[in-house]
Amino acid sequence: MSATRSQVSVAAPEIRFQRPELPALAEVAPYYELAEQARYFANGGPCQQLLEQRLQDLLGGSCILTASGTAGLLIALRGALGPASGRPVITPSFTFAATACAIEWAGFRPLFVDIEPRGWHLDPEELERALRLHPDTAGVLACSTFGTPPPRWVREAYRELCARAGVPLLFDSAAAFGSLDDQGILAGSAGDTEVFSFHATKPFAIGEGGLVVTHDERLAEQLRALANFGMPPGARVAQFGVGLNAKLCELGAATGLAMLDRFPGVLARRRAAARSVQEAIGSDRIRYQDGSGDSTWQIMQLLVPDAPARERLLQLAERDRIQARGYFDPPLHQQGAFVSAGRVGGLPVTNALSPRMVSLPMANDLTSDEATRIAAIVQEAVPG
Numbered sequence: 001m002s003a004t005r006s007q008v009s010v011a012a013p014e015i016r017f018q019r020p021e022l023p024a025l026a027e028v029a030p031y032y033e034l035a036e037q038a039r040y041f042a043n044g045g046p047c048q049q050l051l052e053q054r055l056q057d058l059l060g061g062s063c064i065l066t067a068s069g070t071a072g073l074l075i076a077l078r079g080a081l082g083p084a085s086g087r088p089v090i091t092p093s094f095t096f097a098a099t100a101c102a103i104e105w106a107g108f109r110p111l112f113v114d115i116e117p118r119g120w121h122l123d124p125e126e127l128e129r130a131l132r133l134h135p136d137t138a139g140v141l142a143c144s145t146f147g148t149p150p151p152r153w154v155r156e157a158y159r160e161l162c163a164r165a166g167v168p169l170l171f172d173s174a175a176a177f178g179s180l181d182d183q184g185i186l187a188g189s190a191g192d193t194e195v196f197s198f199h200a201t202k203p204f205a206i207g208e209g210g211l212v213v214t215h216d217e218r219l220a221e222q223l224r225a226l227a228n229f230g231m232p233p234g235a236r237v238a239q240f241g242v243g244l245n246a247k248l249c250e251l252g253a254a255t256g257l258a259m260l261d262r263f264p265g266v267l268a269r270r271r272a273a274a275r276s277v278q279e280a281i282g283s284d285r286i287r288y289q290d291g292s293g294d295s296t297w298q299i300m301q302l303l304v305p306d307a308p309a310r311e312r313l314l315q316l317a318e319r320d321r322i323q324a325r326g327y328f329d330p331p332l333h334q335q336g337a338f339v340s341a342g343r344v345g346g347l348p349v350t351n352a353l354s355p356r357m358v359s360l361p362m363a364n365d366l367t368s369d370e371a372t373r374i375a376a377i378v379q380e381a382v383p384g
Helices: 025-038 046-059 069-081 097-105 124-133 152-165 217-226 250-281 307-319 348-356 368-381
Strands: 062-066 088-092 109-113 139-143 169-172 193-197 210-214 300-303 357-360
Touching: 025 046, 025 250, 046 062, 046 210, 046 250, 062 069, 062 217, 062 250, 069 097, 069 139, 069 169, 069 193, 069 210, 069 217, 088 097, 088 124, 097 109, 097 139, 097 169, 109 124, 124 152, 139 152, 152 169, 210 217, 250 368, 307 348, 307 357, 307 368, 348 357
Parallel strands: 088 109, 088 139, 139 169, 169 193
Antiparallel strands: 062 210, 193 210, 300 357
């Protein structure tokens, strides 16, 4: 389908950047009844146990539910890297602030490294350089950027480099639950320790919540304790270090069970909506993230030719009542909270791509008319 300005009414309804959709109460209630019958509403009740089991059946390894994705990052960092030491943790600057915030709150320091230009993931060559220049590195927190897992060869490069340096490798895969990599491997099932967010704005939406997946049983035991003040299940003594209350309540777990039931349909609709927008845009001048076709499409992310084109597109979006953003611009190393953080080199790819990034609306129920309107402003901003 093609899109033209004449198709867009001046009085057209606003297209929100995101329209979160959680399971209806009628879908949640049968699961929550398990907690009501047991009179067990937190601390590993029946809904949490059932959801963790279903997730483990899906992903393998051990699954630890948390109160938020950030809480998951905190316990994953402390569990894998040990007590707060102030040592650097390598991570990209091209990511959401929660990644670096968690590093700081866990008692470490972010060390920003550049991304590669096609998939927008941590560049393996720059990671190797960072590990060589900073032998005191405590660990690496890579990202599944925009919910797209790095391709297999990139992950293998990360693993080899981290193993050689003797440091743990973690993934902030906040929006990637349900994504497939270039080998068709489900995010979270590749054997790495990964953290997911179940925030309301994520495709797997329960309101607030998160998940840590690890295939290291000893680490899993420690993470369960750290999520409960350092106390292992059934204990009242903090013997696994200084923990926090990072547990997911039963209502959140019940919502997660209902969300899991409907999730295949959610993913299919989002991927179909993304394809419809791309087909409507139909431009060789617009670039999409490598590997994003089988991602979860939390948002419609694209790269335009230059910064003026991005500015035109954002202005047209405002004119046509289409909410749009510019993730991740500015990148973290340019944000006030992190300007004093360490970095390896000048981060030229991050600096070049950030001003050209555009984030457009996406939703489970994005209509064909909305796809046409979104495509129209892209065509107008980037003709040809």
